[in-house]
Amino acid sequence: MMNDEIPNLDSFDEASLDAAFxxxxxxxxxxAAALDGEAAVEAFRLHxxxxxxxxxxxxxxxxxxxxxxxxxxxxGMRFNALKAAVEGLLEAAAGSGPSDAALAAEAIDIxxxxxxxxxGAEHPITRTMNEIVSVFAALGYSVGVGPEVETDFYNxxxxxxxxxxxxxxxxxxxxxxxxxxRPQRDRLLLRTHTSxxxxxxxxxxxPPVRIxxxxxxxxxxxxxxxxxxxxxQVEGLCVDTNITFSDLKxxxxxxxxxxxxxxxxxxxxxxxxPFTEPSADVQISCIFCGGKGCRKCKNSGWIELLGxxxxxxxxxxxAAEKQSGYDPKxxxxxxxxxxxxxxxxxxxxxxxxxxxxxxxxxxxxxxA
Ligand code: 2U9
Numbered sequence: 001m002m003n004d005e006i007p008n009l010d011s012f013d014e015a016s017l018d019a020a021f022x023x024x025x026x027x028x029x030x031x032a033a034a035l036d037g038e039a040a041v042e043a044f045r046l047h048x049x050x051x052x053x054x055x056x057x058x059x060x061x062x063x064x065x066x067x068x069x070x071x072x073x074x075x076g077m078r079f080n081a082l083k084a085a086v087e088g089l090l091e092a093a094a095g096s097g098p099s100d101a102a103l104a105a106e107a108i109d110i111x112x113x114x115x116x117x118x119x120g121a122e123h124p125i126t127r128t129m130n131e132i133v134s135v136f137a138a139l140g141y142s143v144g145v146g147p148e149v150e151t152d153f154y155n156x157x158x159x160x161x162x163x164x165x166x167x168x169x170x171x172x173x174x175x176x177x178x179x180x181x182r183p184q185r186d187r188l189l190l191r192t193h194t195s196x197x198x199x200x201x202x203x204x205x206x207p208p209v210r211i212x213x214x215x216x217x218x219x220x221x222x223x224x225x226x227x228x229x230x231x232x233q234v235e236g237l238c239v240d241t242n243i244t245f246s247d248l249k250x251x252x253x254x255x256x257x258x259x260x261x262x263x264x265x266x267x268x269x270x271x272x273x274p275f276t277e278p279s280a281d282v283q284i285s286c287i288f289c290g291g292k293g294c295r296k297c298k299n300s301g302w303i304e305l306l307g308x309x310x311x312x313x314x315x316x317x318x319a320a321e322k323q324s325g326y327d328p329k330x331x332x333x334x335x336x337x338x339x340x341x342x343x344x345x346x347x348x349x350x351x352x353x354x355x356x357x358x359x360x361x362x363x364x365x366x367x368a
Pocket of ligand 1 (some may be wrong): 193195196198199232233235236237273275276306307308309311315335336337338339340
């Protein structure tokens with residue numbers, strides 16, 4: 001394609017011009033038919049239409065300039081026709097796109113099934129925890145979070161579990177190793193309840209306080225169908241002047257009705273926790289049989305669901321070391337705590353707590 005020089009023209013009559021231009025157009029068509037790929041198309045363009053060394057430029061300078069005046073018009077017309085033909089060939093070649101081989105190489109099978117993107121959903125424990133929190137948020141409670149790795153002081157000592165006290169045995173604890181050189185109150189452990197966050201809240205905020213703390217806790221327990229060494233709690237704290245046990249009963253009765261339905265009843269039994277005095281266990285009327293008695297409630301008509309009590313003055317005394325407003329002679333308060341898994345198991349009819357943490361999509365997708 002590159003070495004064919006434009007010959008000189010001897011005669012400029014119409015027949016000679018037609019023959020000379022037809023020969024050039026035939027060459028251009030043959031070259032265009034063999035074009036394959038972008039680089040070849042560009043080479044064709046330069047060879048024929050290039051401003052300085054293109055063949056048409058050469059035709060123009062060799063033939064037009066040497067033509068006698070009376071042949072120039074016809075020659076110009078033939079030249080323009082050839083140029084249009086070459087440009088048409090170029091356009092067709094450029095628009096023809098990649099070769100069949102290139103297309104075949106990158107072909108995809110559009111009949112294959114696509115990758116299915118599953119829609120995410122809230123985990124049933126997160127959902128239950130959020131439901132509990134919103135019941136209290138609607139009563140004006142704020143929401144707090146805090147560290148899962150705590151000191152012995154915040155998890156136990158300030159909650160009225162002194163070092164060596166037998167009450168510590170009720171919350172068998174996972175501790176961080178190699179802490180022996182530290183004073184006991186500074187030793188680190190995995191929190192066994194979210195109560196330390198309430199103490200930290202009191203230390204940084206004067207009364208009144210109304211707060212709920214959702215979060216993960218850990219206890220050194222053997223896993224079985226209803227126990228897990230890691231579980232979730234929502235604890236609450238209300239401190240103000242003249243807070244009474246009636247306020248506690250009214251608040252929790254309302255919360256249980258909001259969570260389980262307005263026909264649910266509550267009853268309170270004396271209990272013991274180091275951090276509350278008096279303390280109570282709360283039962284709700286059985287949500288499965290409506291209180292008549294069934295296998296789920298062991299025929300009692302009642303199910304034990306949470307614990308509560310009036311905050312012990314000894315706990316307020318720890319808060320008062322940093323915030324004098326927590327003087328137990330001036331204020332009072334109630335607190336409560338509930339296990340999220342237990343509530344989720346009841347609400348959704350789950351028989352094995354391990355299902356929540358096994359990551360089995362057959363279980364989890366039921367909540368999507
Ligand atoms: C402060 C003072 C008092 C939080 C409370 C309970 C009663 C309780 C259990 C329920 C099931 C834990 O998850 S569970 O095992 N909790 O019974 N928790 S009163 O009392 C507080 C908290 C913070 C400053």
